[in-house]
Amino acid sequence: MFLAVLTPKQNDDVSSDAALVQQLLRRDVRAFEKLYDRHxxxxxxxxxxxxxxxxxxxEVVQDVFLxxxxxxxxxxxxRGPFVPWLLTLARNRALDxxxxxxxxxxRREDQTEELPQIAQxxxxxxxxxxxxxxxxxxxxxxxxxxxxxxxxxxxxxxxxSHSEIAEALHEPLGTVKSWIRNGLIRLKEGLQAQAxx
Amino acid sequence: xxxxxxxxxxxxxxxxxxxxxxxxxxxxxxLASGCxxxxxxxxxxxxxxTQLVYLAPPAEPSEMLRARLLQRVxxxxxxxxxxxxxxxxxxxxxxFWVWAGVAxxxxxxAYSTWNAKRMGDRxxxxxxxxxxxxxxxEALRQELTAAKHEAVILTDPESRRFTIWxxxxxxxxxxxxxxxxMGIYVTGQKxxxxxxxxxxxxxxxxxxxxxxxxxxxxxxAKGKVDLMIEDPPEVMADTKALAVxxxxxxxxxxxxxxxxxxxxxx
Numbered sequence: 001m002f003l004a005v006l007t008p009k010q011n012d013d014v015s016s017d018a019a020l021v022q023q024l025l026r027r028d029v030r031a032f033e034k035l036y037d038r039h040x041x042x043x044x045x046x047x048x049x050x051x052x053x054x055x056x057x058x059e060v061v062q063d064v065f066l067x068x069x070x071x072x073x074x075x076x077x078x079r080g081p082f083v084p085w086l087l088t089l090a091r092n093r094a095l096d097x098x099x100x101x102x103x104x105x106x107r108r109e110d111q112t113e114e115l116p117q118i119a120q121x122x123x124x125x126x127x128x129x130x131x132x133x134x135x136x137x138x139x140x141x142x143x144x145x146x147x148x149x150x151x152x153x154x155x156x157x158x159x160x161s162h163s164e165i166a167e168a169l170h171e172p173l174g175t176v177k178s179w180i181r182n183g184l185i186r187l188k189e190g191l192q193a194q195a196x197x
Numbered sequence: 198x199x200x201x202x203x204x205x206x207x208x209x210x211x212x213x214x215x216x217x218x219x220x221x222x223x224x225x226x227x228l229a230s231g232c233x234x235x236x237x238x239x240x241x242x243x244x245x246x247t248q249l250v251y252l253a254p255p256a257e258p259s260e261m262l263r264a265r266l267l268q269r270v271x272x273x274x275x276x277x278x279x280x281x282x283x284x285x286x287x288x289x290x291x292x293f294w295v296w297a298g299v300a301x302x303x304x305x306x307a308y309s310t311w312n313a314k315r316m317g318d319r320x321x322x323x324x325x326x327x328x329x330x331x332x333x334x335e336a337l338r339q340e341l342t343a344a345k346h347e348a349v350i351l352t353d354p355e356s357r358r359f360t361i362w363x364x365x366x367x368x369x370x371x372x373x374x375x376x377x378x379m380g381i382y383v384t385g386q387k388x389x390x391x392x393x394x395x396x397x398x399x400x401x402x403x404x405x406x407x408x409x410x411x412x413x414x415x416x417x418a419k420g421k422v423d424l425m426i427e428d429p430p431e432v433m434a435d436t437k438a439l440a441v442x443x444x445x446x447x448x449x450x451x452x453x454x455x456x457x458x459x460x461x462x463x
Binding site for chain 1: 206209210212213214215216217220240241242243244245246247248249250251252253254255256257258259262263265266267269270271273274
């Protein structure tokens with residue numbers, strides 16, 4: 001059930017998200033309710049993974065959806081699909097919260113303060129339905145070495161920089177850079193292969 | 198490795214947000230130069246990064262969060278202006294004409310209040326003016342009545358005119374007109390002012406010789422006496438003479454001094 005709500009399965013669903021966002025501009029509460037029911041679980045799962053605390057995660061999720069409600073015009077369908085935009089927004093919010101809690105230097109503040117940038121859906125994405133893509137991501141990431149997977153997770157879920165990860169894992173900076181880049185390339189190639197099969 | 202390839206190696210890390218400051222600055226400068234290949238690669242890398250969300254364990258937010266969020270959204274949907282339409286005028290749930298009506302009503306109320314106060318002040322002012330006019334009218338009426346009395350007393354054939362003579366030949370005489378029904382009118386010129394805390398008092402001397410006290414008076418600054426007794430006492434028919442004495446302030450029931458003026462009615 002979890003996978004079924006991760007991201008839209010079809011182009012119709014994607015356009016439906018965009019249509020619902022358009023309805024938010026007209027203060028349509030029912031449209032908001034649909035968007036929340038459709039995406040709140042994946043957003044909450046991401047935020048909870050980052051913050052590791054349910055109550056704080058719910059506060060961040062609430063902020064994310066309120067921002068969507070109040071500033072729906074910030075999302076423009078011409079610049080990419082809705083779900084990556086929403087997930088990027090949620091991740092940035094959660095990482096900001098995490099940094100405030102740990103009083104860590106806000107290294108990425110110039111990125112997190114601004115809205116999500118263009119995220120272009122690749123052609124191979126459309127050949128995979130939601131469930132298959134999710135399974136593929138998990139499978140491909142599991143095939144990486146433990147340190148490589150750990151480095152990517154530290155970057156994505158903890159917002160750490162290459163040098164911070166290198167320091168935490170006691171590995172050379174160049175090694176960490178290669179792990180992360182090669183791991184993401186492998187993920188991309190794996191998804192392409194899945195789509196082609 | 199070309200310079201472009203060097204930047205290309207930074208794309209995934211940049212999309213992940215894990216580049217250190219130096220690398221990030223260099224890549225951003227390269228992207229700002231308009232490299233379309235890197236731009237397209239970055240857009241795809243961003244999408245790829247979002248797929249890492251599937252590494253997060255499944256979790257479901259509480260129903261309370263949903264209820265709380267929807268409650269706020271519904272409240273803002275009804276009460277708050279939309280910030281969603283950036284740059285567009287905020288759209289109220291209440292039609293403009295209602296606000297215009299309310300504004301007009303408030304203006305009308307404010308004007309009515311101001312006007313009512315203004316009218317109230319004006320009415321108070323007019324009431325005061327009316328009060329003054331009534332007093333003036335009453336004073337005029339009294340003067341007219343007195344003048345009519347004087348005229349009647351002085352001109353009526355039934356009136357008797359006579360002189361009230363001073364005991365002191367240096368003193369001026371007084372003139373009197375007496376009417377059985379209209380009263381007595383006494384005038385005089387160059388009458389000296391009585392002493393301090395003293396007044397002049399008119400007496401009606403009956404045929405039996407008994408003095409009946411009447412009005413007290415003073416001459417004005419020029420010594421003029423203008424005394425009207427509008428309602429003559431019943432004893433007037435029996436009055437044979439008028440006398441004037443100087444008495445203490447407030448007058449006396451009986452003469453306390455020798456009359457300064459005496460005049461027979463007949």
